[in-house]
Amino acid sequence: MLQHLRRALELAVRYDYEYWVQREVANQPDLFALEEAAELLPSDVREQLAKLSTQAPSPVAQVVAEIPLESKSLTDLTINMLGPVEIFRDTARPPAPDA
Numbered sequence: 001m002l003q004h005l006r007r008a009l010e011l012a013v014r015y016d017y018e019y020w021v022q023r024e025v026a027n028q029p030d031l032f033a034l035e036e037a038a039e040l041l042p043s044d045v046r047e048q049l050a051k052l053s054t055q056a057p058s059p060v061a062q063v064v065a066e067i068p069l070e071s072k073s074l075t076d077l078t079i080n081m082l083g084p085v086e087i088f089r090d091t092a093r094p095p096a097p098d099a
Contacts, residue, residue: 026048
C-alpha cells in the first residue's frame with residue numbers, strides 16, 4: 001500500500017494536485033493514520049491530518065455518508081470513439097419522438 005501511496009503522492013506533487021491530496025486526507029483519514037503513510041505527506045497536509053484526527057466526525061458527515069446514491073443515465077445513447085467504435089442504447093427508455 002505504501003508503494004502505491006508514495007507513487008500517487010509523487011504524481012500529485014509533480015502535477016500540482018495538492019488540493020486532491022488535501023481532499024483525500026479529509027475524506028479518508030484512516031488511510032493516512034499509519035505513521036509511515038503520514039510521513040509521505042507534505043508538512044501542511046500532515047498538519048491538516050493531525051487536526052482531523054483530533055476532531056470528532058460531525059453528525060452531518062455521518063448522515064451524508066448514509067444516503068444511498070442512485071446513478072441514472074441521462075442519455076439513452078452512448079457512443080465510444082476511443083479505440084474500437086462502440087454504440088450502446090438504453091433499451092429501457094423509449095426513443096425520443098424526434099429521433
